[in-house]
Amino acid sequence: MLKVANISKSYGEVLAVDNLSFTVKPGEIFGLLGVNGAGKTTTFRIIMGLLDADQGEVTLNGKKIDYSVTDKIGFLTEERSLLTKLTVKEQCLFYGALKGMTKEKILKRLDELLERFQITEYKDRKIKELSKGNQQKIQFITAILNEPELLILDEPFTGLDPINIELFKKEIIQMAQKGSMIIFSTHRMEHVELFCKKIVVLLRGRPVLEGYISDIKEKYRKKNIFLKADIDKEKIKKIPGVIDVIEKSDELEVKIESSDVVDNVFEVVKKAKNLTKFVVEEPSLNEIFVAKVGEAYDK
Amino acid sequence: MTSKLNFLINMSLGRKIKTKWFMISNIILAVIIVGVINIDTIITFFGGDFDKKQEIYVIDNTQKSYDLFEQQLRIAEQTFYPDKEEETYDLKLYDKNLEEAKKLIEEDTSRWVIVFDDDEENAIAATLVSEGYIGTFEYQLISSAINNTKIALAINETDLPVDEVAKLYSPIEIDRVYLDEDKLSEEEGIETIVSTVFPVLIFPFFMLVISLVQMIGAEVNDEKSTRGMEIIISNVSPQTHFASKIIAGNMFVLIQGGLLLLFGGIGLLIRKLIGEKSILDGFGKEVTSYLNTILDTGLGEQLIYIIPLTIILMILTFISYSLLAGILASMTTNTEDFQQLQTPLMIILLFGYYLSMFASYMEGSVFIKIVSFFPLISAILSPSLLVLGQIGLIEIIASIIICIVFNWLLIKYGLKIYKVGILNYSSKDLWKKMFKALKN
Numbered sequence: 001m002l003k004v005a006n007i008s009k010s011y012g013e014v015l016a017v018d019n020l021s022f023t024v025k026p027g028e029i030f031g032l033l034g035v036n037g038a039g040k041t042t043t044f045r046i047i048m049g050l051l052d053a054d055q056g057e058v059t060l061n062g063k064k065i066d067y068s069v070t071d072k073i074g075f076l077t078e079e080r081s082l083l084t085k086l087t088v089k090e091q092c093l094f095y096g097a098l099k100g101m102t103k104e105k106i107l108k109r110l111d112e113l114l115e116r117f118q119i120t121e122y123k124d125r126k127i128k129e130l131s132k133g134n135q136q137k138i139q140f141i142t143a144i145l146n147e148p149e150l151l152i153l154d155e156p157f158t159g160l161d162p163i164n165i166e167l168f169k170k171e172i173i174q175m176a177q178k179g180s181m182i183i184f185s186t187h188r189m190e191h192v193e194l195f196c197k198k199i200v201v202l203l204r205g206r207p208v209l210e211g212y213i214s215d216i217k218e219k220y221r222k223k224n225i226f227l228k229a230d231i232d233k234e235k236i237k238k239i240p241g242v243i244d245v246i247e248k249s250d251e252l253e254v255k256i257e258s259s260d261v262v263d264n265v266f267e268v269v270k271k272a273k274n275l276t277k278f279v280v281e282e283p284s285l286n287e288i289f290v291a292k293v294g295e296a297y298d299k
Numbered sequence: 300m301t302s303k304l305n306f307l308i309n310m311s312l313g314r315k316i317k318t319k320w321f322m323i324s325n326i327i328l329a330v331i332i333v334g335v336i337n338i339d340t341i342i343t344f345f346g347g348d349f350d351k352k353q354e355i356y357v358i359d360n361t362q363k364s365y366d367l368f369e370q371q372l373r374i375a376e377q378t379f380y381p382d383k384e385e386e387t388y389d390l391k392l393y394d395k396n397l398e399e400a401k402k403l404i405e406e407d408t409s410r411w412v413i414v415f416d417d418d419e420e421n422a423i424a425a426t427l428v429s430e431g432y433i434g435t436f437e438y439q440l441i442s443s444a445i446n447n448t449k450i451a452l453a454i455n456e457t458d459l460p461v462d463e464v465a466k467l468y469s470p471i472e473i474d475r476v477y478l479d480e481d482k483l484s485e486e487e488g489i490e491t492i493v494s495t496v497f498p499v500l501i502f503p504f505f506m507l508v509i510s511l512v513q514m515i516g517a518e519v520n521d522e523k524s525t526r527g528m529e530i531i532i533s534n535v536s537p538q539t540h541f542a543s544k545i546i547a548g549n550m551f552v553l554i555q556g557g558l559l560l561l562f563g564g565i566g567l568l569i570r571k572l573i574g575e576k577s578i579l580d581g582f583g584k585e586v587t588s589y590l591n592t593i594l595d596t597g598l599g600e601q602l603i604y605i606i607p608l609t610i611i612l613m614i615l616t617f618i619s620y621s622l623l624a625g626i627l628a629s630m631t632t633n634t635e636d637f638q639q640l641q642t643p644l645m646i647i648l649l650f651g652y653y654l655s656m657f658a659s660y661m662e663g664s665v666f667i668k669i670v671s672f673f674p675l676i677s678a679i680l681s682p683s684l685l686v687l688g689q690i691g692l693i694e695i696i697a698s699i700i701i702c703i704v705f706n707w708l709l710i711k712y713g714l715k716i717y718k719v720g721i722l723n724y725s726s727k728d729l730w731k732k733m734f735k736a737l738k739n
Contacts, residue, residue: 012728048533050722070534081526097306098534142530 001025002047002150002181007056009042009205016042018205019056024181024198026149029172031192032185034202035293040185041078043202044152047183048075060150071100074148076139078155078185084128088114088138091127092145099146106145113141117167132159140168144175151175153184157191169195189286201289209292217282220291225254225262228277229269239264251277303535307543308550315514315551325555329562336566340573352389353437354410356400361423364415364448365392367455371447372440379440397428404430413441415448422449497683498656503559504613504678505652507552511617512624512644515548516637519628519721528721537718541625548621549614601686608695609682615702616678620644622706623675626713629720630733636726644675651676655683662689672698674705712737 002024009017017039024030032040045051047058049065058065060072082091089110096106114120117137122130127138136159144151153172157165173195176182186192192199193213201209209216222243233245233252241261246253254265262280269275315321334341359365369390376387393400393412400412408430418424425445427433433441454464522528531540623644631637651670658667658680668690671680677698684690719736723729 045529045722048529050529050533067534067536073533075530075533077526077529079526081528081530083522083525083527085521094310095530095534097310098303098531100303 001061002183003057003059003062004043004047005057005059007043007046007053007058009039009046009051009053016205017046017053017202020200020202020205020207021056022198022200022207022210024150024183026179026181027176028198029176029182029184029196031196031199032183032202033189033192033199033289034185035187037204038202039205040202041154042205044075044154044183044185047152048073071146072149074143074146074151076143076151076153076156078158080135080139082127082135082139082142085126087124087126088130089123091138092142095142096145101146109145109147110141113144116171117141133161133164136160137164140171144171147175147178147180149180151180151182153182155186156184157186157188165191189284189289193285199285201292203293209288213285216288217285220283220288221258222283222291223256223259223262224281224283224287225256225265226277226279226281227252227254227269227275229272229275231269231272236265236268239268304539304543307535307540308547311518311543311547312550314518315547316554325558328559329565332559332562333566333569336563337570337573340570351409353387354389354391354407356391356393356403356410356412358393358395358397358400358412358414360414360416363452364423367451368413368415368444368448371451372444374447375440375444378443379436397426401428404428413445422452497686498652501652501655501679501682503556505648507556508617508620508648509645510555511548511552512620512641514551515544515621515624516628516631516641517634519544519625520631520634520637523629523721523724524633532722537721538714540721541714541717544625545618545621548624549617552617553614604692605682605685608685608692608699609678612678612681612695612699612702615699615706616675618706619674619702619709620648622709622713626709626716626720629717630723630729632724632726647675648679651679655679658683658689659687662687668694672701674702677702715739 004020004022007017007020008015020039020043022030032043034040042051046053047065049067049070060069063069065073083094086094089107092110093103093106096109097103101109110123111120114123117140119134119137122134122138127135130138136156140153140156143153151172156168156172160168169191172182172184176195184196196213198212199210199216200207228251231252233247236242236245236252236254239261241257241264243255243257246255256262256265259280266278269278357365357368359368372388372390373386376383380387393403397412397414400414404410404412410429411433412426412428414426414428416424416426427441454467459467522531624641627640627644628637631640651673654667654670654676658664661667667680668684671677671684671690671694681690681695681698685692685695715736716733719732723732
């Protein structure tokens, strides 16, 4: 299990991470979220031992993270971390050897991964000759080459098209199923919702939202109603508990304070002509993120 | 961690050596070195009028100077070219006027014309006509012969006996006496020789240092700018990474230095095989004479300890420069910044190079002696001062010890900067960050 306990880090007078704690168990995919400059990369660097925390501790399976355990970790940085003058094979041999892997093992695993990501023809090509998306695939391959117990992915979907995003997702889920602990950051909340159970949202280094996504949504209370009917939206706005009504192309989205308001809205809407849709949905993580981070900004 | 260090060294060295550019540059170097060593054979092979004598037409309006001038010219030739068996000048008496003689020069611009005229004040007056400039050395020789011609004319008019005249012309053997018992007559003039030969010998060292500094800087910056450094440092400690760069860089310059020596050896072997009696034959009498003079001084015996000490000092200096290059490269965020930051290092190196050339002309200079102890410069300056006898064995050993201490300090404090620098991507507050790193 990865345990991040009360870590803090400052750069001069700027507090980058403030008393952050979380745990990731084997098989879990954990989302470390936040706006730009929230402290995500600093947190990853502390976990990887690239930065010393001013306080707090990071342990992997009860052992402080140092160079004796880094062979069990895979790391994909936000920026490209490939030596572009090398070929794909040389690059993988280099990073694989740094993880203590033998040449034979690296080449076997590389062939397997190139096959899975459908880029076998690039094995002897120089990294700089590859497209952005293929470079990202190679970067991902180097991160998972050693079948890590802990995989850290900082913005893994950058530069990828939807088909390749699916390939990445599939691989990440498979790794979690095999027991790897996975932490990843992204600005795309729909990706987080798809495979993260637990998240922490950072703002200026502090957690503003944390826990299981289901619990977070439950606690958030606010719901959305999507309806199609011939009705004046101003009429709905007047119902107590309705926060806002947004007119979309062929439907209305009604934001309500809690599920208690649903019946009141339905009472008004059912009288309208051509009622063809009335669906109550939980708010998206993106909505919660924007609301919570916005609230924290205001504070 | 040792195996990862070995891996990083092999990787770094492989990226320098297992490239087609390393192969191409060394083929070019081999061709150039072998060519330079055999340059006389190459020049002769392509042909040319090398044996042509310098034609001098003499118009003797005094009717008495030509024979004496010819006599004095041959004496001057023997003095200036003691080892030359054949005459250098083809002297011809010309019985027409100067205007006609100028036409001879127009026909062949290499010709010279000398006109002797009577002169009431100076006995004779001489005019030297040529198409363009003539060399200083040859001008001195001709000038000496003309002046001696005037003296010979004066002596002839005194009716001195022949044996007395012969005594006047015979050279005086100077018996040199040195109050300092350590001084040898053979060593007189060695300063000039050493100041010429030493900079040539240390030039490859100079080039290798430049190559070492640039190579380490480029490699560290390459890893930094691609953020590959984060992956590397998350797997090996900055100490291991730093050590791998220093060891690989120094191994590379030692391999390259060895190759340069090998190319030199091949050049000399080819020279021997293509029929020269001695390796030095054909280089010119001056070079042979210089080397013979050096060997006569007993320097050959001193080389037994001068060479190993120089090699030790050079290796330590390579390490100093590589440590500094690594530290400076870690502080910069791109190759352009590193190139600016390495300029002071290059100036220090150049300063040492020039001082080693001037050392022989400034015997006893306290400044040069003090500077010879400075790390980064000592490898260039100390050996030349040792050969010149301006410093002793103790001083050069002191330079080695100072260099070791300097390297130790660079490792101790430089590593603190390196550890912070390699993961720093901003030049904002750079010096503040580095001083903070030093304090930690």
